[in-house]
Amino acid sequence: MVRRPFVAGNWKMYKTRNDAVALAKGVASKFATPDRVDVAVCPPSIYLDAVGQAIKGSSVALGGQNMYHTTFGAFTGEVNGEMLLDVGCKYVILGHSERRQFFGDTDEFVNRKVLAALKLGLLPIVCVGETLDQRKAGQTAKVVQTQFDGSLAGLTAEQMSQVVIAYEPVWAIGTGVKAEPRQAEEVHADLRKLIESRYNAQVASSVRIQYGGSVKADNAAEMFQQPNIDGALVGGASLEVESFLKIIEAAAAK
Ligand code: PEP
Numbered sequence: 609m610v611r612r613p614f615v616a617g618n619w620k621m622y623k624t625r626n627d628a629v630a631l632a633k634g635v636a637s638k639f640a641t642p643d644r645v646d647v648a649v650c651p652p653s654i655y656l657d658a659v660g661q662a663i664k665g666s667s668v669a670l671g672g673q674n675m676y677h678t679t680f681g682a683f684t685g686e687v688n689g690e691m692l693l694d695v696g697c698k699y700v701i702l703g704h705s706e707r708r709q710f711f712g713d714t715d716e717f718v719n720r721k722v723l724a725a726l727k728l729g730l731l732p733i734v735c736v737g738e739t740l741d742q743r744k745a746g747q748t749a750k751v752v753q754t755q756f757d758g759s760l761a762g763l764t765a766e767q768m769s770q771v772v773i774a775y776e777p778v779w780a781i782g783t784g785v786k787a788e789p790r791q792a793e794e795v796h797a798d799l800r801k802l803i804e805s806r807y808n809a810q811v812a813s814s815v816r817i818q819y820g821g822s823v824k825a826d827n828a829a830e831m832f833q834q835p836n837i838d839g840a841l842v843g844g845a846s847l848e849v850e851s852f853l854k855i856i857e858a859a860a861a862k
Pocket of ligand 1: 780841
C-alpha cells in the first residue's frame with residue numbers, strides 16, 4: 609500500500625492570536641502539493657477557532673494538541689473531542705512527551721483519549737519515544753513497545769488504520785539533535801512489525817508513522833528517504849512559514 613506522507617506542525621504554547629492567524633494563512637496560501645502530502649497545523653487550543661477560520665477552504669487541516677476523554681462535564685480547564693470537532697479539527701495529538709513528562713499523561717490515560725477520539729471520528733496522532741537514558745540503556749525497543757501496547761490497547765483493526773503514530777525520541781525534541789535516519793527507521797520498522805503482529809500486514813502497511821524531533825528544512829529529506837518514515841511531526845520549524853513549507857515539499861517529493 610502506498611502511504612500518503614503527512615506533515616503536522618505542533619505549535620505547542622507559542623504565538624499570539626494575530627501571529628497564529630498570519631502563520632496559518634501563510635502556510636495555507638503557499639501549500640502547493642495537496643495531491644501528494646497531507647498537512648495539518650496544531651495551534652494552542654485557544655486559537656483553534658481563529659486558525660480554523662484562517663485555513664477554511666484550504667487543504668491544510670486543523671489539529672488539537674491534546675484533549676480530555678469524556679463528554680461535557682465539570683472538568684475545569686479541559687477541552688474535549690466534541691469541542692475540537694466543533695471548531696473544525698480533523699486530528700488531535702495525544703501522548704506527546706511533554707504531556708507525559710509535565711502533565712502526568714500515562715499510557716492508560718492516553719489510551720482513553722485515543723479511544724474517545726476515534727469514537728468521535730477525530731484522528732489521533734499518538735506519540736511514543738524513549739528518553740536519552742533509556743536509549744543509552746538499550747531499552748528503546750522495549751519502551752516503545754510498552755507505549756504502543758498501552759496507548760493503543762483495545763483498538764479494532766479498522767480503528768488502528770486511522771491512527772497516525774509519531775515516533776519522537778525525547779532526546780531529539782527541541783534539542784537540535786535529530787535521530788540519524790537509520791536509527792529512526794529501525795524504530796519505525798519495529799512499530800510496523802508490532803502492528804502486523806497484533807493485526808495483519810494490511811493494517812501495518814496502512815498506518816502512517818511520522819518521525820518527530822528537530823526536523824528542519826535542511827534535514828527533512830534524508831528522513832523521508834527511509835521506507836518506514838511517512839512524514840513528520842514538527843515543532844520549532846513549524847513556527848515559520850518558509851521552514852515548514854520546505855519540510856512539506858520534502859515530504860511531497862517522497
Ligand atoms: C514536537 O514538539 O513534537 C517536536 C518534534 O518538536 P521539535 O521539532 O521542535 O523538536
